[in-house]
Amino acid sequence: MDYFSKDIGNLIGGFSSLPGIGEKTAQRLAFYILSRPESEAKHLAEVIVRARENVKYCKECFTLTDREVCPICSNSKRNHKLIMVVESSRDLAAYEKTGEYDGVYHVLHGAISPMQGIGPEDIRLKELMARLAGSEVEEVIIATNSSLEGETTAMYISRLLKPIGTKCTRIASGVPVGGDLEYIDEVTLLRALEGRREL
Amino acid sequence: MDYFSKDIGNLIGGFSSLPGIGEKTAQRLAFYILSRPESEAKHLAEVIVRARENVKYCKECFTLTDREVCPICSNSKRNHKLIMVVESSRDLAAYEKTGEYDGVYHVLHGAISPMQGIGPEDIRLKELMARLAGSEVEEVIIATNSSLEGETTAMYISRLLKPIGTKCTRIASGVPVGGDLEYIDEVTLLRALEGRREL
Numbered sequence: 330m331d332y333f334s335k336d337i338g339n340l341i342g343g344f345s346s347l348p349g350i351g352e353k354t355a356q357r358l359a360f361y362i363l364s365r366p367e368s369e370a371k372h373l374a375e376v377i378v379r380a381r382e383n384v385k386y387c388k389e390c391f392t393l394t395d396r397e398v399c400p401i402c403s404n405s406k407r408n409h410k411l412i413m414v415v416e417s418s419r420d421l422a423a424y425e426k427t428g429e430y431d432g433v434y435h436v437l438h439g440a441i442s443p444m445q446g447i448g449p450e451d452i453r454l455k456e457l458m459a460r461l462a463g464s465e466v467e468e469v470i471i472a473t474n475s476s477l478e479g480e481t482t483a484m485y486i487s488r489l490l491k492p493i494g495t496k497c498t499r500i501a502s503g504v505p506v507g508g509d510l511e512y513i514d515e516v517t518l519l520r521a522l523e524g525r526r527e528l
Numbered sequence: 529m530d531y532f533s534k535d536i537g538n539l540i541g542g543f544s545s546l547p548g549i550g551e552k553t554a555q556r557l558a559f560y561i562l563s564r565p566e567s568e569a570k571h572l573a574e575v576i577v578r579a580r581e582n583v584k585y586c587k588e589c590f591t592l593t594d595r596e597v598c599p600i601c602s603n604s605k606r607n608h609k610l611i612m613v614v615e616s617s618r619d620l621a622a623y624e625k626t627g628e629y630d631g632v633y634h635v636l637h638g639a640i641s642p643m644q645g646i647g648p649e650d651i652r653l654k655e656l657m658a659r660l661a662g663s664e665v666e667e668v669i670i671a672t673n674s675s676l677e678g679e680t681t682a683m684y685i686s687r688l689l690k691p692i693g694t695k696c697t698r699i700a701s702g703v704p705v706g707g708d709l710e711y712i713d714e715v716t717l718l719r720a721l722e723g724r725r726e727l
Contacts, residue, residue: 344572
């Protein structure tokens with residue numbers, strides 16, 4: 330990139346180090362930044378540093394937050410007897426967007442994946458068990474992804490919970506709303522059939 | 529975005545203010561930043577601020593650079609009698625990547641667009657004329673985009689240059705290399721026909 334000067338090259342390099350941002354997109358972003366007022370560039374730099382400095386794990390559910398305990402865990406109006414286990418904070422956000430779930434969460438920060446060398450001890454499972462021990466939790470909803478890793482993790486957690494006796498459920502797998510049967514894979518179709526409900 | 533804490537929300541907002549970055553991508557980038565070492569976040573913030581602070585227009589060709597005169601204009605090995613007029617620094621970079629062009633550039637920072645209210649005085653045309661006045665430039669290659677605005681600008685420049693007598697050329701328009709005739713629009717096909725050359 331010797332046709333750009335060093336600072337521009339560094340800026341492009343900075344953007345292209347982000348996931349899903351290729352050389353062309355990085356160039357577009359860099360020139361956009363250069364075309365905007367200096368205050369805007371400073372603002373972006375500030376929010377990056379501030380977020381990275383202040384954000385830590387919630388002591389209860391391990392989601393990313395800038396407080397000791399996240400807004401969801403510290404909300405007394407939510408049902409603390411209902412815990413939804415998710416793989417990441419983004420999955421938590423996806424369920425929060427529905428606006429219908431009123432329980433709390435537990436963020437694993439990953440899923441068990443023997444292929445990638447991620448075992449049960451590498452995700453926040455110990456913390457989940459510690460949280461359940463001696464608590465009054467009535468139900469644990471496992472909302473890991475419907476991938477091989479997510480299913481493995483769900484199975485593993487359900488086995489861990491058996492001896493404790495806490496009710497353990499798994500979110501339904503099936504045809505997505507608006508989905509066209511014609512384009513849906515066989516495994517999903519079979520799951521939808523297995524999980525059929527009486528009307 | 530009340531399900532994320534303020535700092536994370538600000539970070540997502542910062543990214544989604546960039547062009548072509550939607551809410552989902554901004555979330556992905558934000559959580560990526562949060563998952564990386566603090567030094568990496570600081571580095572990204574630094575390159576943004578440094579680039580925006582230091583980058584200015586080259587005094588000669590008006591490309592974006594961190595020096596008074598850009599590396600291309602200050603390179604005495606290049607042919608300063610050949611000027612390629614481009615719309616943006618990114619177009620300059622595109623031609624530099626070919627590695628074959630040894631002349632210099634002139635960056636307009638836009639194109640004439642009556643629809644968007646951009647007139648000849650809003651782009652770096654005055655500066656081009658000032659640069660040509662009394663210089664020994666032998667040829668001006670107009671390499672504006674092959675869009676309505678680019679063509680308008682090319683026509684306008686060619687008329688400006690007529691009285692001065694400087695040779696003025698336009699890059700060829702036609703079928704892109706590897707292009708499949710079947711999928712190419714009629715205007716391009718006609719251009720390619722008009723611009724045919726003897727073999």
